[in-house]
Structures are given as C-alpha cells and as structure tokens.
Amino acid sequence: MTDAPRLEIRNIQRSFGGRAVVDDVSLTVQPGQVTCLLGPSGCGKSTTLRIIAGIEKQDAGSIWADGQMICDGTSRVPPEGRGIGLMFQDFALFPHLSVAGNVAYGLTGSARKNRARVAELLDRVGMSAHIDRYPHELSGGEQQRVALARALAPRPRIMLMDEPFSGLDDRLRDDIRDETLDVLKAEGTAVLLVTHEPGEAMRMADEIALMRDGKIVQKGAPYNIYNTPVDKEAAAFFSDIN
Numbered sequence: 001m002t003d004a005p006r007l008e009i010r011n012i013q014r015s016f017g018g019r020a021v022v023d024d025v026s027l028t029v030q031p032g033q034v035t036c037l038l039g040p041s042g043c044g045k046s047t048t049l050r051i052i053a054g055i056e057k058q059d060a061g062s063i064w065a066d067g068q069m070i071c072d073g074t075s076r077v078p079p080e081g082r083g084i085g086l087m088f089q090d091f092a093l094f095p096h097l098s099v100a101g102n103v104a105y106g107l108t109g110s111a112r113k114n115r116a117r118v119a120e121l122l123d124r125v126g127m128s129a130h131i132d133r134y135p136h137e138l139s140g141g142e143q144q145r146v147a148l149a150r151a152l153a154p155r156p157r158i159m160l161m162d163e164p165f166s167g168l169d170d171r172l173r174d175d176i177r178d179e180t181l182d183v184l185k186a187e188g189t190a191v192l193l194v195t196h197e198p199g200e201a202m203r204m205a206d207e208i209a210l211m212r213d214g215k216i217v218q219k220g221a222p223y224n225i226y227n228t229p230v231d232k233e234a235a236a237f238f239s240d241i242n
C-alpha cells in the first residue's frame with residue numbers, strides 16, 4: 001500500500017451532449033512529484049481536474065489517493081474530504097482578509113498552531129514582510145505567492161493547479177514558476193499541473209501526460225516526450241517552445 005501512487009485516476013470518461021470531452025484518461029502522480037497534464041486549449045484538461053477535485057462528476061472511471069478509492073460509479077468522498085488543494089488562475093484571494101487571514105482561512109487547528117503554520121508558509125513564499133497587508137496592496141506576483149501559501153496551508157496531500165501562471169506577465173512568470181516549484185518540493189506535495197504551454201511543462205514536470213481531443217496520447221519524462229514525440233502533431237506542438 002505504501003508504494004501506491006499519491007493520486008491515480010483510472011479510465012475517466014466524461015461526455016457533454018454526446019461528445020466525449022474526457023475519453024478514457026488514466027494517470028498517476030507520485031508523492032513529491034509534479035505531473036503535467038499538457039495539451040491545447042479545449043482538449044479536456046480542466047474538466048479532468050474538476051472531476052478529480054469532485055466538483056464535476058465522471059460518467060465512468062475511478063479516482064484513488066494513496067491506494068484508497070475516493071470516487072467511482074457507486075461511492076464518492078465529498079470534495080472537502082479528499083485532501084486536495086486547488087489553485088486556479090481565477091481563484092482570487094479574499095479581498096477583505098489580510099495576507100495572514102487569507103493563508104489561515106482553511107486552517108482548523110488552535111490559534112497558536114495556525115499562526116505558526118501561516119508564518120512558516122509566508123516565510124517559504126517570501127512574503128513574511130507583508131503579513132498584515134491586504135490583497136489590493138500586493139502586486140500580481142505577490143498575490144500569487146499568497147495564493148500558493150493559502151492552498152498549501154492545510155497540508156493537502158494532492159495539489160491541483162489549473163494554468164496558475166497564465167495571468168502573470170512574461171518577465172515575472174519564470175521566477176514564480178521556479179519559486180512555486182521550490183515551495184511544492186519543500187512541502188512534499190504531489191502536484192497535478194494543467195498547462196497548454198509545452199515550455200512550462202518542460203520546466204516544471206517530472207512526468208508529462210500529453211492530452212489531445214480528450215485522450216492521453218503520450219506519457220513520459222519531459223526529455224523523452226520532447227525528443228521522441230509520438231507523432232507529427234506532438235512534434236509540432238513542442239516546436240514552438242519559448
């Protein structure tokens with residue numbers, strides 16, 4: 001049981017209006033690793049992530065965490081019981097709460113423990129000096145760092161990230177990607193990162209699952225996928241890496 005993947009989805013299927021949007025998708029994420037679900041816009045990435053989070057239902061297939069089934073056709077653990085943290089591009093901070101208030105928001109421990117956890121995370125993301133500020137007093141990159149700290153605060157065993165960097169300008173994005181990776185590795189969280197940018201997947205992933213028209217067409221280490229694309233379309237997709 002101990003070497004079960006942190007997250008495993010098996011044969012997930014979802015159709016809208018008779019069209020398969022997620023078509024027999026299986027993938028795994030190991031503890032402390034980043035798996036990138038990579039593919040062009042509209043291929044079904046976000047739907048897959050929403051199904052794992054439990055905010056969308058699959059038509060078929062099952063979801064497992066640490067060898068335990070959390071969702072299949074007959075039983076399902078509710079979203080809040082799955083130990084999953086979410087970070088979406090439009091997952092804004094609470095404007096009426098300070099940085100400390102935002103990061104502490106999902107914590108249920110004692111006030112003293114929560115303060116320690118908030119301090120630890122703000123230190124990790126380099127935001128300790130801004131603990132009493134409010135979101136409107138922060139830059140986009142700073143807000144992103146606080147959002148990361150907030151998502152990690154309850155120690156989720158799995159982090160689902162949907163294009164979390166796409167709202168940032170180019171110059172900032174590379175720095176934030178690297179910092180985010182450092183924090184995630186330090187916390188040991190298993191990450192499923194959705195992106196449509198091959199460069200981002202190359203930079204951040206331990207494992208890439210390449211998705212097209214609802215299907216996973218190739219899986220492997222970034223280097224292998226880049227050097228041995230499964231077909232011409234995959235090669236073309238990787239050719240405009242920046």
Ligand code: ADP
Pocket residue numbers: 016017021039040041042043044045046047048
């Ligand atoms: P991606 O995140 O890769 O851009 P999505 O998972 O958001 O792709 O969407 C995949 C396809 O499913 C798109 O064609 C989208 O329009 C469609 N879709 C997503 N959600 C719904 C829904 N609730 N109802 C109907 N179609 C949907």
Ligand code: MG
Pocket residue numbers: 042045046047162
């Ligand atoms: Mg999407």
